[in-house]
Amino acid sequence: MARTLINVPTTAKRGDVIEIKTLISHPMESGYRVGTNGTMIPRDIIRQFVCTYNGEDVFRAELSPAIAANPFISFFTVATESGTITFEWRGDNGFAASETAPITVE
Amino acid sequence: MTRPLWHWSCAAAMVLAVAFGAEAGEIPANERRSDYALMGPELRGMQEDDSANPGMLWVLDGEVLWRRKDGSTGRACADCHGEAAHSMRGVAARYPAFDQTLGRPIDLEGRINACRTKHQRAEPFTFESRELLSLAAYVARQSNGLPISADDDPATLPFVAAGRAIFEQRQGQLNLSCAQCHDDNWGQKLGGATIPQGTQPGTRFIGSSGKVSAHCSGGYVIVWSACARCHMPTAPRR
Numbered sequence: 001m002a003r004t005l006i007n008v009p010t011t012a013k014r015g016d017v018i019e020i021k022t023l024i025s026h027p028m029e030s031g032y033r034v035g036t037n038g039t040m041i042p043r044d045i046i047r048q049f050v051c052t053y054n055g056e057d058v059f060r061a062e063l064s065p066a067i068a069a070n071p072f073i074s075f076f077t078v079a080t081e082s083g084t085i086t087f088e089w090r091g092d093n094g095f096a097a098s099e100t101a102p103i104t105v106e
Numbered sequence: 107m108t109r110p111l112w113h114w115s116c117a118a119a120m121v122l123a124v125a126f127g128a129e130a131g132e133i134p135a136n137e138r139r140s141d142y143a144l145m146g147p148e149l150r151g152m153q154e155d156d157s158a159n160p161g162m163l164w165v166l167d168g169e170v171l172w173r174r175k176d177g178s179t180g181r182a183c184a185d186c187h188g189e190a191a192h193s194m195r196g197v198a199a200r201y202p203a204f205d206q207t208l209g210r211p212i213d214l215e216g217r218i219n220a221c222r223t224k225h226q227r228a229e230p231f232t233f234e235s236r237e238l239l240s241l242a243a244y245v246a247r248q249s250n251g252l253p254i255s256a257d258d259d260p261a262t263l264p265f266v267a268a269g270r271a272i273f274e275q276r277q278g279q280l281n282l283s284c285a286q287c288h289d290d291n292w293g294q295k296l297g298g299a300t301i302p303q304g305t306q307p308g309t310r311f312i313g314s315s316g317k318v319s320a321h322c323s324g325g326y327v328i329v330w331s332a333c334a335r336c337h338m339p340t341a342p343r344r
Contacts, residue, residue: 002167003167005157005158006157007158018248023158023160
């Protein structure tokens with residue numbers, strides 16, 4: 001499992017706009033680089049990132065080869081109810097990682 | 107691609123021609139500052155936020171390695187050194203330091219590998235490997251915020267002098283020395299980038315490739331081949 005760093009506020013007031021920050025360890029090899037032996041280094045990137053809030057999609061992104069290693073994705077959502085925020089990354093070579101963060105809404 | 111490159115190098119050559127008229131020499135002690143002081147507020151904010159700083163990915167991996175048993179002795183770093191937060195506090199700020207058995211200065215990565223082969227009886231990590239960078243970043247993290255203290259062992263002085271000679275030697279296609287940018291023109295712009303001082307970039311440095319550089323290059327003892335690859339094309343490799 002790839003190393004991740006997630007920043008979600010543990011508590012929020014109902015209706016607050018909260019910032020969510022995610023960082024994941026990944027080489028994001030573009031597929032356009034040539035290795036030391038002269039052959040192309042095959043592409044190895046994260047293709048998709050999905051964030052769900054109690055099962056509902058709140059943010060989704062498609063990543064491309066131009067995105068740097070260890071992609072940092074930051075976005076905002078509205079705190080509606082207590083529950084779990086789930087993060088999923090999927091990519092080339094069967095790459096899959098997921099994390100969850102609890103949130104309490106008062 | 108030819109045109110932007112030509113454009114950049116031409117502009118850079120003109121800037122250099124103007125900027126390098128006079129040489130300022132070594133930076134006085136009271137003017138030395140971390141790259142942190144030259145960063146914009148956004149970069150500083152990102153570096154201070156542990157959930158946004160990619161360097162923390164290596165630090166977290168390093169913590170796992172610190173506790174992992176390895177080598178034929180089956181010991182982990184933690185088995186001898188205990189909690190790194192206590193035992194490694196201030197250690198990275200003292201490197202590179204003179205090593206009596208080797209008879210030369212050794213950097214933090216060198217010390218980690220020496221410890222691995224001697225005490226853990228394990229294979230040394232490859233230089234710049236993920237493992238070595240992680241462990242070095244984790245150890246360096248424990249010195250976060252502490253001032254860099256150069257090794258004052260008189261035995262290091264010849265090595266410092268040799269490093270200084272390389273630092274001040276013009277070389278490569280552009281016929282530039284390290285000192286011409288990092289001593290004489292720090293704080294100025296080269297293209298869009300601010301020229302930093304040639305001192306070590308601190309314990310939380312993240313290279314432009316997005317990878318952690320744990321180089322511990324205090325004073326004039328620098329790991330320069332990586333810099334030279336771009337800034338001094340065709341300079342001889344040492």
